[in-house]
Amino acid sequence: MSTLVRAELLKLRTTRLPFVFALAVAGLALLGTVASALTAGRPDARTPPLESPEGVRNVFSAGAGAATTWAMVLGIIVVSGEWRHRTVTQTFLVTPRRRKVVTAKLVAMLAVGTLYAVLAVAVTVVSALVLLSVKGVDAAVTEHGVPRALLGGALATVIYGILGVGVGALIRNQVAAIIGALVWDGVANTLLVQFLPELGRWTPTGAASAMTGVASTTADLLPMWAGALVLTAYAVVLAAVGARMIEHRDVT
């Protein structure tokens, strides 16, 4: 199995995309942190002031969850890209036990998702500390539930990568899978979280927000542990159903 995982990681290393996405993760983490710090305490945004514990936590959690989308999209591409470029023929010739291939991809995404999560957290911590000191707010990474927010964001990133593998296995058309997932996650779920929280809290996006713990005044989110469980359940179910579909799919 570890041989297959290493081969999947080699596939990723021999293309540019994972590195481009890493840049995007770092950029978005920085952007999220800056935006969160600048908009803190603005009455129209209904966000808590920067000096409050929630304000400090928000600055950290905004960047910590910045990698989720990228991890998900890479997870989708790791599977659907095989169909797009028709490399799936070669992949299944070399490893006819398809379930093993899907498992190796899941483990590889677990590793890449962890790297993205670490990158996002590192960029976030550094930029947040700089911003807070510039704004004259005295804060440490160990206070105000910040460690929890960072850990939650990192975990959500890793699980989103798995979720992506599941989506990519279910929908073999890459463009449809990516656009579908982005709309579902970024628009549909976000709207639900905002306007129908009793339903939105159960969506993957709602669960991920619960994990990072962004203090939003409207959203009534699940506790962090419950969010983690719900998100993991989505990822496991999608990956299992996707793997099953791939096992029976004709590669023509």
Place this chain on the structure above:
Amino acid sequence: MTTIQVRGLTKRFGGTVAVDDVSFDVPAGRVVGFLGPNGAGKTTTLRCLLGLVQPTSGTATFDGTRYADLPDPTRLVGAVLESSSFHPKRSGRDHLRVIAATTRTPVGRVDEVLELVGLTSDGGRSVDGYSLGMKQRLSLAAALLRDPETLVLDEPANGLDPGGMHWLRAFLRRHAAAGGSVLVSSHVLGEVAQTVDDVVIVGRGRLVRAGPIGELTGDGDRSVRVRSPHADRLAELLTKAGASLTPADGGITVRGITSEQVGELAAAHGLVLHELAPTVTSLEDIFLRLTGSGGGAA
């Protein structure tokens, strides 16, 4: 030594029958041409054999074992299925490195097969800069990576230049001579006629014929074309000798009698001949007739 066995293989896609009850063998040490026009079911048959497509019924095995159940499939079977299944941004060498990593093959072997197919100097370039022929060579390099004894090649000649074709033919002959078996598909008989020992011909999903290529020519329509100013008299004599005649542009086509007999008969009766030509229908014509393609092939 392995024998490929296809037994009653049938594959339906929705309402379309792509492969219909096809059976044949590829014995060890032989090169078998898998022939038929485009859409005859060749690729589907090969994909069933390689575990990529689930047959509706029937089996396609290597000595009774399905591809997916082989303990180490790429060690036993090398396959070339299509020339476009590469990540465009990955280099040819990296494509092979991924397969090597999956199969725990030493990276040195990657450079060996690149050399073997003549891609050493292009191995570092990304595949989107490759010509069709180069992609075909890269597919072949992937198939040969683990030096398998059985080769399954789907239209490997596509995109190869004459030099590449010549190399491929020689390679397949050497492979079979060393005891390996080869199943190679093509929609052009001429491409493989000089290389294969046996042919398996399919048309519209059904097996049309399977056997040594030498026997195929036996199906040929042997006839003698004769042209003579004394055609009427000659026709009378030939009919009496038991031949059947059909008029054909300015002359007659004679069947059931050899050209020697026609010549002797004409000489015995002092008849002048302007043309006496034994003809055998070409392999390609037989192929077209058997597969029912190429409309109006005589």
